[in-house]
Each structure stands twice: as structure tokens, then as C-alpha cells.
Amino acid sequence: MAALLVWLHLKGGVDNELGKVCDGILANMALLFVPVGVGAMSYSQLFRNAWAVIALAILVGAGATLLTTAFVTRALIAWTSESEDRERRPLPDNPYQPFHQQPQGEPYAQ
Numbered sequence: 001m002a003a004l005l006v007w008l009h010l011k012g013g014v015d016n017e018l019g020k021v022c023d024g025i026l027a028n029m030a031l032l033f034v035p036v037g038v039g040a041m042s043y044s045q046l047f048r049n050a051w052a053v054i055a056l057a058i059l060v061g062a063g064a065t066l067l068t069t070a071f072v073t074r075a076l077i078a079w080t081s082e083s084e085d086r087e088r089r090p091l092p093d094n095p096y097q098p099f100h101q102q103p104q105g106e107p108y109a110q
Helices: 002-011 016-027 029-042 044-049 051-088
Strands: none
Touching: 016 029, 029 044, 044 051
């Protein structure tokens, strides 16, 4: 949320399309939070008794989500840059020989 706020501040405002979507979500915000509030009130005794376990589960889950997102992002960046490099490279003379083993410079005399 903080990153979104900074991005919108740097951009100078909200686009019309994003504003329409946000207005629709804000108009129905009560429908999103009332069930959560009722559930939290129903299980308040459980939260009181097991707050440490719940907090630990939230922290571990958030950490796992961040690490997974970072790993997937790095893998996709490496994969897309590798595919861009592959598009720029010339095809090898022998398609069965790996590219890094291809002779460099002038091709061999035939």
C-alpha cells in the first residue's frame, strides 16, 4: 500500500479508469469487511488464547510469500533476458553443438 501511495504521488494522481474501479470497491467496502469482523468476534476467545501462534503464522506466511515472489521475479528476469540474448545471437553452424562451444571469429575453411 505504501508503494502504491508513493507511485501515485510521483505520478501526480489517479487515472480515470483506476478511479472508477476504486470508487466501485469503496462503495462496497462494508460487504468485504463485515464478514471478517463477525468471524473475528466469534473467535475472539481463540485469538486471545493463541495470539502468539497466529502472529507467528502470519509472519511466516508473509515471509514465505515475499521470498517466493522474489525468487519467481528473479527467475523470470533471468529467463526473459536469456531469451532476448538468444534472439540477438546468430545461429550456430552445428545446431547439435552448444553455443558456447562454437568456434569464435572466422568460420573454419571448408
